[in-house]
Amino acid sequence: MTDSHIESLEFPLFRQYLRGSFISSLSAAVLEKLEPFGDYGTVKMRQDVMEEALSLVKSINISIQRDEDYLAVYPRINDPLAFFEPQELMEIRKFLLSAAALKTALIDAGAVHMKAYLKGMSALTDITAAIGEVLNDKGDIRDDASARLREIRNELQSVRKKIHNALNSVLYSLNAEKFIQELVITERSGRFTLPCKSNFRQYIDGIVHDRSASGQTLFVEPESTVSMNNTHHELKAEERKEIFRILSSIIRSIYEKRREIRSTTENYGEVAFLLETARFYKPKPHCMPVFGDVLEFDRVHHPIILLEKKGESVPLNIRMEKGERIGVISGPNTGGKTAALKSMGLNHIIASCGLPLMGKSAKLYSVKKVLADIGDHQSLVMDLSTFSSHMVNIRDIINAADEKSLVLMDELGTGTEPREGAAIAVAVCESLAEKGAVTFITTHFAEIKNFALSRTDSAIFAVEFDYKTFEPKYSLQKGIAGKSDPLVISKRLGFPEAVVRRAEELIEEAKNSLEIGIEEVNRLKSELIKEKETYRGRRLELLERQAVFEEKEKALKQRLDKKETELLEEAMRLFERAKRLAGEKQGKIDKTEALEGMEKSAEKLTVLKKKLKPVRDIQVGDIIFLEKYEKSGKITAIEGSTVSLDLGGLKIKMKRADIIGKKLQEEERVRDVKLSTDAAPAVRREILLVGRRVEEAIDELDKFMDESLLSGFDKIYIVHGRGTGQLRRGLHEYMRNDRRVKKYAIASNEEGGQAVTVAEF
Template identity: 40%
Template sequence: MINTQQLEFEIYKDLIKKKFISSFSIKYLENLKPYQVSNKIIETQQYINEILNFLAAESIKIENDSDYFSFYNKLMDPYESFTSKDLVIFKNFHTYLRDIKKILTESKQINKLKNILKEIYTFSNLTQEINEKIGNDGTVKSNATAELAKIRKDIQSVSKQLDTILKKILYGKNSDKFIQERTIVIRNDRFVIPCKPNFRQFLNGIIHDLSKTAQTVFVEPSETVELNNKYQSLKIAEDEEIRKIINESITKIKSHRLELSNTISNYEKLIFFLEYALFVKDFDITFPEINDNIKFKKIHHPIIFLHKKEGSIPIDIEFENNKNLIVISGPNTGGKTAALKSLGLNHILAMCGLPLFGQYAEVKIFKNILADIGDNQSLIMDLSTFSSHMVNIKKIIESSDNNSLILLDELGTGTDPKEGAILAVAILKYLVDKGGYIAVTTHFNEVKEFALKNSFAENYAVDFDYETFTPKYNLLKGVLGKSDPILIAKKLKFNPEVIEIAEKLLKEKKGSIEFEIEKINEIKLETELLKKSLENKKAELEEKEKQLEEKIKEFNNKLQQKEEKLLEEAFTLLQKGKNLIKNSKQYSPNEIDKDLKIVSKKLNKIKEKKPKITDIKIGDKILLEKYNKIAEILEIKKDTVYVNLEGIKIELKKSDLIGEKIKNKTFNKKLDIKSDVKKDTSWEINVIGKRADEALSEVDKFIDKAVLSGVNSVYIIHGRGTGILKNIIRDFLKNDPRVKSFRAGTFHEGGDAVTVVEF
């Protein structure tokens, strides 16, 4: 027996339900119960963990399936009737299910989950047949059957005949005297015309309806009665044929009842795992280890965590070695009951295979999780608080065994304190002897001392700030919590004489041994608080160190990119300088060549350090560092690749594939690839009359723009003149890695006054 009610499992479910979209995942959650076998728990953990890994790299859209949820329940009822829109719902849902199955099956992160996916049928033949017969708006298509096509053709023919006759009346002789409005309307599935009350002087017919003012009567002329009868008969035949088409499709769907039932059963699990993973993916979570230990390290109470987020304080608690009793003590509102509930509720979540909010946990599978928490006073049964607790504890004692987790809140309270404390100790001793794991909260010194004296027990105290009167919600191991009613009364500025009397009475009652125990406890408390403080500081330092390492890495990357950019610019400038010097015939280019080699060497050295992306295949997407754009691999050759760079097909060396592989895939998103751009006379630049350095600068920028635009070739117009500008430009093109080849223009292109460049 697992007491989910007192441990607020249903409240936790209600919180999660609000975040879910799928009606099937909500149904699965509502029916979720803790497993009693480890393999089922571990299997669920693996499923959710796989989806979390998938979501870290890719995305998926969950759609509202409430329409299909209703349809599926109708399908299970043999007396339900269906419409064409139900078939559209079936088609849309299983098309959506097919897309989800495809995305997950093709993902590298999904392995174990394929056991569920293979049990999900997509019913492609049925959905295709429905798509051929019924439109997305639920209209049955005329070509669904030959009979329906014939009926609709006849309906169209009869409608035209009726339209011709009625229009003849509407626009005929004397029509102004009896026609209220020149329009054809339908009443009771019959074509009629709106007439004035005096219509019988001019027209024989049957009245089918009146306007609210009775000033308009809707009349079926006697000439159209036979055609209207035929029209009605055809409409009835159409409805019967549509009903036949729908029933045939529903019968086909029901013939796959077994596969459908299996599909929905597995879809429920799949969509629950997906929605739960989507819900927890941005939180710090841990999948608890399943063994014979109970250990929580920085684990949150799930309900408190979802309400308070960063304001929630996790607890550390464990049954270490051979201990099977934990006693939690301390002042009221200090968090004792919350710690007890956290221990129980987190065990329930763990036994459902769900991750816990926090850092680390080990849990044990229990047959029974029994709890007595809160005020169970019953006015109807005439039970006091103490009596109602005793009734519940009696059931717990009877149900408990060595495979039970027992959680008792304020055991023995509500009666004479002395006898209540003795009874509490007796109950604990009995339960410990039965072999269960027990956690109890208390104010009784007798219970704390019982734990202190026995090796199978451990004391925990809730941390409390007596200066501000606020609980800290931490648990301090090995410390006896103090209720401190006199101290609290003193802080609340209670009557000093009363406080003095109380302190005197307390001193008389306490023995010297009790005072010694208190002193030891205070030392333990200081030690535990110091330990907690050091642990927190260590965690802070580790986090700061991690952040610093990331910043250093980011800085080094930026520095490397900047250095590379500067060297590339230097290389280009030197190349331009070399061309200028060469053509001026005034300087020797040897020094420039030397500088070019130095810069080129440094540039190659930087590039060599950068990790190349070598493991590539067609379809891979890479964020290229140089362009800061995403490129998709289209074709792979020996030393080069063709990529789609935001719609532009370009060729790159494999050594230039520097950047980061993109793992994220968007649902149903496609990239359109532009075909090679045709030669266009608009891709030309005229540099006639410009200085050499000015011309080279413009040509350089022009080539950049052309390459990024996906152009195959361009025209550079430099004129004939003395030929100096032409030679400078062509020398520049010889050493440009972007240029595949260049030539003088043909006679029709401008001859030697034009250079045609191919990339």
């Protein structure tokens, strides 16, 4: 695609917005060269690496440094005769360290698709280390850059001290005020001097190196310091020579590694471009488009409008089915037709660069060219009118178009006699269809609307317009030919009423029955689409309500089944007590009747438990929420049909069939489960049953044992008193047959003796 088509769709303006968010000049240089890729294999590769960049900037903090100073130095690296000043070497070192740090950060973050770029980035630690050993953080040459440099600077310091001592002796001599202009030591031409009056020769011998603008002050080197200044001058020359030798060695190393530096710079620029582009998209709605033979925009923005108007931007929804190759968009002026056209074109260009689009989701055509005729192409140089310039551009589009082209034409055929212009527009659409190009046009011509309605490979769209607020809705209704409504717009713009009324009369006279019929069909179709959308919305609302109702009904049934289970288990306990009473008081209770009741309850409980589905596919390590106990536990072992669980430190065993509840997901485990390896609490847990009848005591003990188990205790103390021993024997008999009790025994004298029984679970 040519630059003129790209410019008409405002791709350079999009690049400017993107450039405004960049820090790195190297990434900006990559952006300046950005253009659509020629094949979709390359586009897919760029999409993969771009998606990885988006993921990385969302998950880790990535630092991109400014590098414009390095970019100014970089071109000279390939020059074998180039010399770099210390500050320039610091910029090279700073960049290489930054590139190495970025590479390390991306590798540590698990970058995969960026590896091709990262492989081309060398750490070049020998160069960064060499520069760091020679220059300090301010870019000054270190004293220990070499042994010879240290020796020279030590000598310089010694000589400088001697010179200052000699000069100070002159400054503060007895007659100094007679010939010294100012008590200060100055440097002229690399030699230390004193500011003297013009009569200095009466007091000292010396060499004049400079004079002030007024001529009143002479800068004199006393004869006593000439030899020392000569030595200082020679040492400074040696210092410069040694510094040149040291820097030349580093510069030579840089030139020898120029290929690695060039590769590092180029690949760093690509990586920085990807990361800075990802940061640009991060706060905006974005999606990675899919290419194929259909077009579908789901709330996709025109990027320039979104960037300029932000929340006021209205996204575009449009769909072209497979086989539909011509799209005709009609409707009133200022209704958003051109914006929709530009949005499709610009988003195709951006997507062909491998970048995301600003929207929810998108499917685009697999095209290699986007050809556009949008805007005024009038040329005074070529002596072309607006219509002529459009025709020249459309001629070039027809010649360039093929089956891999997306053609966008705004107001095709306007600017000339309407019927002939409409005929040209239809002929152009037919020609492009024969070439296999995908074509979108905006129009007010009825002939083009009828053309689209008459073909199976065409789709017609109407832009929606709010006539109350006189504002476009930027929404396209498929299957409807839009009305231009110039008279309505003219009224709102304050046209004289008489002129508008006369225009209406002329239109009614010129309308034929076919045009009236098309308008009526469009009106009915528009109403039908709106009704369909309303029905769809209500249907979705009902489906949501139905899902909520079914979920609540399911939860209620589970609670009822759980409650029924609890009631039946309570009934079983009561029958157990009745069974004991039947054994103790024979003749007073119908033992057979009690046993029959127990059997019926047991059968009913079995049937009910079959309805309560146990948790399936359990494994060691799973966290299970047990509905019966309303607690969560971790499965520690599975042996056949027996499952061992840890309920917050309490170790229990259950049958697989009794594990009713749900398996917790990872995020639920953290807030719901607190596993412990500690033993049961050290606090003594006891129940006082003194004075209770055996039946009452057993009921209380049964509930107390459940509570103790769930609280994590593995031992309880039962205070039954001494008395006749009947209560103790009844409780012991009950615990003998209770599967929760591991063992029980009379407490030690310290724990209560014969009045207390200790039970372990």
